Amino acid sequence: MSEFLQNCGSWGVFATLAAYALGVLINRKTRLAIFNPLLMGSIFMIVFLRCFAIPYADYSASAAPVNWLLAPATVSLAIPLYEKWDLLEKNVGAILAAILAGVITSLGSVLVMAHVLKMAHANAVTLLPKSVTTAIGMDIAATLGGTAALAGAVIILTGIAGSLLAETVCKVCHITHPIAKGLALGTSAHAVGTSKALEMGEVEGAISGLAIAVAGVLTAVLAPVAANFLP
Structure with missing residues (x-):
């Protein structure tokens, strides 16, 4: 898995979007405020990184484009x-x-x-x-x-x-x-x-x-x- 991710420079972006989309889906299905998409997406990413023993530094570098959008969004x-x-x-x-x-x-x-x-x-x-x-x-x-x-x-x-x-x-x-x-x-x-x-x-x-x-x-x-x- 690590070798595959190293060959895919933007995997962090896709993983982040997928985790958030899954959180949105769960929120819409359950209609419960506690299943906030941001909270659920964060949990999914933590589980993903832990399961595949991926260093946070690697994920942060790969998902950097998402961070760049933070200021324009604000x-x-x-x-x-x-x-x-x-x-x-x-x-x-x-x-x-x-x-x-x-x-x-x-x-x-x-x-x-x-x-x-x-x-x-x-x-x-x-x-x-x-x-x-x-x-x-x-x-x-x-x-x-x-x-x-x-x-x-x-x-x-x-x-x-x-x-x-x-x-x-x-x-x-x-x-x-x-x-x-x-x-x-x-x-x-x-x-x-x-x-x-x-x-x-x-x-x-x-x-x-x-x-x-x-x-x-x-x-x-x-x-x-x-x-x-x-x-």
């Missing part, structure tokens, strides 16, 4: 925001305040957890950007002395958790305003949460896309400050 979220630009102009103050509150809460939760669990500094800074998109969060973690790969995994898990719990949290907390839903998902669950926000509605998706960008910038600025208070 930027494309600006399209629904442009279509709802009037909402942004009318609510800009409340929107920015909500995103700032979300970023501070995210960083603060890591600070509390790090002190309670007595985490090593390198592990704690890896968790600081858990709620921003992978393209930004991995760079933040690496810059602060954390592990970029681990940060990526934590960010993905955070997004999946936010997507799965979104509707339940909104019902329990009586969050009904579309702008509030979009802000909550974009600030706490980045791109994965935004995909869920788009399912809820156009306004939710547009505002969530804005929250991703603003939360990413604020986290990049505030994370180094928060790192000074870590153990």
